[in-house]
Amino acid sequence: MVFLILLLLIIIIFLLLNINSKIPPRDYVKEALDRDEKWRQDMEKKKEQEKWNT
Template sequence: MQFIIILLLLIIIVLLLDISSRIPRRDYVKEAMQRDQDQRDQFRNN
C-alpha cells in the first residue's frame, strides 16, 4: 500500500514539474521597468 502511495506522489511531482516548465519565466527587470514607467506617467499626468 505504501508503495502505491509513493508511486502516485512521484507521478504527481513529475506532472507538476512538467506543467511548471511550460509556464514562461517571469522577467523581473522588465516588470520593474514597466512599473517605473507607469509611475512616471502617472506623476506626469498629475
C-alpha cells in the same frame, strides 16, 4: 499502501514539473522597469490634473 502514496507523489511531481517547463520564465527586470514607467506616467498625469485644477 505506502507504495501507492509514493507512486502518486512521484506522478504528481512529474506532472507539476511538466507544467512548469511550459510556462515562460519571468523577466523580473523588465517587469520592474514597466512598473516604474507606469508609476512615472501616473505621477505626470496627477501633476497635470493638479495644474489644471488650481
